[in-house]
Amino acid sequence: MKSEFRRSVCPYDCPDTCGLKVELQEGKVVRVTGDPEHPFTKGTLCPKMAHYERTVYSEERLTSPLLRSGKKGTGQFQAITWDEAIAHITNRWQDLISQFGAETILPYSYAGTMGVVQRNCGESFFNRLGASRLARTICSSAKGYGWTSVMGETLAPHPNEVMKSDLIILWGTNALATNIHFIHNVREAKKRGAKVWLIDTYETPTAKIADKIFCVRPGSDGALALGIMHILVQEGLQDQMFLNEYVQGFEAFRQESLHDFPPAKVSQITGLEINQIEELALGYARARAPFISLGSGISRYGNGAMTVRLITCLPAVVGAWNKPGGGLLTSISLKTISTATVIREDFLRTPTRLVNMNQLGFALTELKDPPIKSLYVYHSNPAVIAPDQNQILKGLRREDLFTVVHERFMTDTARYADIILPATSSLEHSDLYRSYGSYVVQRAAAVIPPLGQAKSNWEVFQLLAEAMKFGESFFKQSADDLIDQFIIPSSSGLSESEKKKLSEGHPVEVNLPLDYKMRFQTPSGKIELYNPKEPAPLPYYFAPHGDNAPFFLMSTPNLFSLNSSFNERKDLVSKKKAAYLLMNVDDAAERNLQDLQPVVAFNERGEVNFILKTTPKVPRGVVVTEGLFWNKDSDTSSVNALTSQRLTDRASASTLYDVKVDVRSGS
Ligand SMILES: Nc1nc2c(c(=O)[nH]1)N[C@H]1C(S)=C(S)[C@@H](COP(=O)(O)OP(=O)(O)OC[C@H]3O[C@@H](n4cnc5c(=O)[nH]c(N)nc54)[C@H](O)[C@@H]3O)O[C@H]1N2
Ligand SMILES: Nc1nc2c(c(=O)[nH]1)N[C@H]1C(S)=C(S)[C@@H](COP(=O)(O)OP(=O)(O)OC[C@H]3O[C@@H](n4cnc5c(=O)[nH]c(N)nc54)[C@H](O)[C@@H]3O)O[C@H]1N2
Numbered sequence: 001m002k003s004e005f006r007r008s009v010c011p012y013d014c015p016d017t018c019g020l021k022v023e024l025q026e027g028k029v030v031r032v033t034g035d036p037e038h039p040f041t042k043g044t045l046c047p048k049m050a051h052y053e054r055t056v057y058s059e060e061r062l063t064s065p066l067l068r069s070g071k072k073g074t075g076q077f078q079a080i081t082w083d084e085a086i087a088h089i090t091n092r093w094q095d096l097i098s099q100f101g102a103e104t105i106l107p108y109s110y111a112g113t114m115g116v117v118q119r120n121c122g123e124s125f126f127n128r129l130g131a132s133r134l135a136r137t138i139c140s141s142a143k144g145y146g147w148t149s150v151m152g153e154t155l156a157p158h159p160n161e162v163m164k165s166d167l168i169i170l171w172g173t174n175a176l177a178t179n180i181h182f183i184h185n186v187r188e189a190k191k192r193g194a195k196v197w198l199i200d201t202y203e204t205p206t207a208k209i210a211d212k213i214f215c216v217r218p219g220s221d222g223a224l225a226l227g228i229m230h231i232l233v234q235e236g237l238q239d240q241m242f243l244n245e246y247v248q249g250f251e252a253f254r255q256e257s258l259h260d261f262p263p264a265k266v267s268q269i270t271g272l273e274i275n276q277i278e279e280l281a282l283g284y285a286r287a288r289a290p291f292i293s294l295g296s297g298i299s300r301y302g303n304g305a306m307t308v309r310l311i312t313c314l315p316a317v318v319g320a321w322n323k324p325g326g327g328l329l330t331s332i333s334l335k336t337i338s339t340a341t342v343i344r345e346d347f348l349r350t351p352t353r354l355v356n357m358n359q360l361g362f363a364l365t366e367l368k369d370p371p372i373k374s375l376y377v378y379h380s381n382p383a384v385i386a387p388d389q390n391q392i393l394k395g396l397r398r399e400d401l402f403t404v405v406h407e408r409f410m411t412d413t414a415r416y417a418d419i420i421l422p423a424t425s426s427l428e429h430s431d432l433y434r435s436y437g438s439y440v441v442q443r444a445a446a447v448i449p450p451l452g453q454a455k456s457n458w459e460v461f462q463l464l465a466e467a468m469k470f471g472e473s474f475f476k477q478s479a480d481d482l483i484d485q486f487i488i489p490s491s492s493g494l495s496e497s498e499k500k501k502l503s504e505g506h507p508v509e510v511n512l513p514l515d516y517k518m519r520f521q522t523p524s525g526k527i528e529l530y531n532p533k534e535p536a537p538l539p540y541y542f543a544p545h546g547d548n549a550p551f552f553l554m555s556t557p558n559l560f561s562l563n564s565s566f567n568e569r570k571d572l573v574s575k576k577k578a579a580y581l582l583m584n585v586d587d588a589a590e591r592n593l594q595d596l597q598p599v600v601a602f603n604e605r606g607e608v609n610f611i612l613k614t615t616p617k618v619p620r621g622v623v624v625t626e627g628l629f630w631n632k633d634s635d636t637s638s639v640n641a642l643t644s645q646r647l648t649d650r651a652s653a654s655t656l657y658d659v660k661v662d663v664r665s666g667s
């Protein structure tokens with residue numbers, strides 16, 4: 001049979017943003033492979049996307065609008081038409097607005113798709129409506145804040161930079177699962193002689209490629225960074241020339257921040273041996289071009305933004321920025337593709353209240369003046385991914401809450417909807433993708449028509465805008481018109497030939513100035529160890545929140561799922577096997593818990609069932625579960641029943657790993 005090939009892009013929330021080659025036969029997708037032309041991902045995919053067609057054509061896809069016909073949460077629905085669904089939603093909203101005002105409506109979205117149009121376009125609609133606004137801070141806002149407080153808007157290193165490094169520190173990143181193409185570069189550096197060190201709270205799958213592993217106590221990395229700098233400055237190993245020329249406030253930092261963090265104290269806080277801390281410090285200082293890849297895990301604590309700020313000081317102290325292969329990569333943010341084009345803050349007539357997405361449980365059960373009477377969820381699954389699940393479910397069960405969910409699958413959140421709208425997959429709509437792990441941009445057109453009656457996020461907001469009689473011509477434009485607005489203006493920084501390449505669906509890598517790593521875009525033009533705009537101008541260490549319970553709980557990503565996505569795929573779910581809880585062998589023995597027995601992890605917020613796996617790879621006092629599961633088929637809770645709505649020190653981000661539990665035998 002004759003095949004046709006189309007280019008597309010992986011839409012998921014993953015730093016790699018792989019280029020895809022989609023093979024079609026008679027209009028049907030038969031195979032999805034990596035696009036060898038993609039400059040960063042070069043033709044390989046992770047196991048999830050290697051069979052994307054199974055997700056796209058899954059029997060579990062929602063293909064028609066649905067109206068609830070049973071009790072909330074039971075998943076009983078009947079099919080209705082789009083006209084009926086839109087009329088039902090907008091009539092109900094008109095009623096609620098006249099009684100409570102538009103702030104009674106709360107949108108909830110995150111990163112089901114990362115395309116700049118489909119991901120962000122809903123905000124224009126809700127701004128125009130005057131609904132409550134959502135602070136979208138679940139993922140990495142505290143990490144971004146910490147980096148920016150030292151480096152301002154400085155461009156992040158290109159991911160190829162790491163290939164020139166001789167010492168790579170993977171710090172709080174399980175990159176073998178979450179950033180596999182960066183790991184290709186790390187492997188290349190290893191071939192050229194680089195050493196790889198891993199700093200994490202347990203021996204993650206990424207330990208396989210590390211030469212050394214440093215297991216720290218959760219939330220203590222800020223103290224470790226101070227300890228490393230304390231030692232290297234004491235040994236006179238700082239790059240004084242670099243500090244004099246390019247860094248603001250080193251003397252004050254040395255005296256105020258560093259002097260109180262000698263190795264013995266740092267050992268007590270972090271749980272590392274003194275000689276391990278010395279090894280880290282001397283190894284880092286003596287490396288020709290040390291490179292740190294910093295994950296977001298460390299930032300999801302009550303001290304998360306400060307931890308990142310402290311770690312970001314390290315490359316400045318050894319002058320790593322001035323060396324090919326040196327530096328620190330948190331994430332890449334291409335400012336020239338600005339989401340403001342589709343968010344349309346100018347549509348907001350008066351400032352509306354901001355509700356934090358990490359406090360959805362509170363918002364649905366306790367918020368007043370006005371209370372939330374309607375929730376509109378799109379490309380997110382808060383019943384699984386957001387902290388303090390039990391309070392969220394309590395809110396979702398409210399009979400007086402009118403919930404609309406726009407989804408591809410019957411997720412745990414969709415089961416609580418009054419109305420479900422079927423969503424397209426990324427192969428059924430067009431979008432523009434920028435990456436947070438590379439400098440590649442790519443435009444993708446729809447490859448197949450929508451399945452059943454599925455519609456894209458933008459198409460639904462257009463219908464809602466029309467029914468609400470919004471007159472702005474903005475809402476009349478197609479997704480492709482919106483994409484053009486990112487690309488065509490000169491502010492996009494794209495050349496004519498790049499625009500042409502994009503319009504033809506090819507990946508385009510944005511050019512960086514040769515000396516970009518040394519262009520420090522801060523108010524002072526220097527790296528700001530001392531930042532006068534911060535409430536604490538010099539960074540310092542303080543402890544995370546914790547809880548009154550014996551084990552820190554790490555609920556980290558799994559290679560075979562992406563947040564709560566891909567749970568529709570039996571082939572991938574079976575690879576994850578079950579929701580395991582990993583525990584140190586000695587901790588288990590002390591509690592008479594056996595390998596592979598059912599256990600319950602619990603704290604004041606909830607209880608979750610797991611299968612215990614005893615292992616030496618997890619240190620004492622820590623338990624680990626990898627991957628987020630749907631509750632769908634049982635009435636138990638999943639891991640976020642244990643996490644908390646507490647926020648980070650700055651940027652009001654999530655504290656998903658700053659949580660403690662106890663564990664008992666289950667049945
Ligand atoms: N396969 C797969 N890929 C994914 C995802 C997925 O779910 N599955 N999720 C995607 C998303 S949304 C994101 S944001 C990125 C995340 O990717 P990264 O930000 O690179 O982080 P992760 O790989 O999630 O790893 C977090 C790590 O932090 C560690 N950690 C937790 N607390 C601490 C601490 O206090 N100190 C130290 N040193 N380490 C700590 C955890 O043990 C874990 O190994 O990955 C994306 N890619
Ligand atoms: N305990 C714990 N909780 C976590 C994390 C953790 O490490 N531990 N990670 C956190 C992180 S980093 C993140 S980023 C969040 C992610 O949280 P979410 O962004 O909510 O991610 P997903 O679970 O992937 O859910 C996305 C949903 O969008 C749907 N979808 C996909 N494409 C489209 C589309 O085009 N339109 C519509 N309408 N729907 C679509 C998918 O079917 C899927 O159900 O989770 C967080 N939650």
Ligand code: SF4
Pocket residue numbers: 010011012014015016017018045046047048049180562
């Ligand atoms: S999930 Fe990440 S690694 Fe997998 S195909 Fe998508 S972008 Fe690539």
Ligand SMILES: [Mo]
Pocket residue numbers: 013139140
């Ligand atoms: Mo994330």
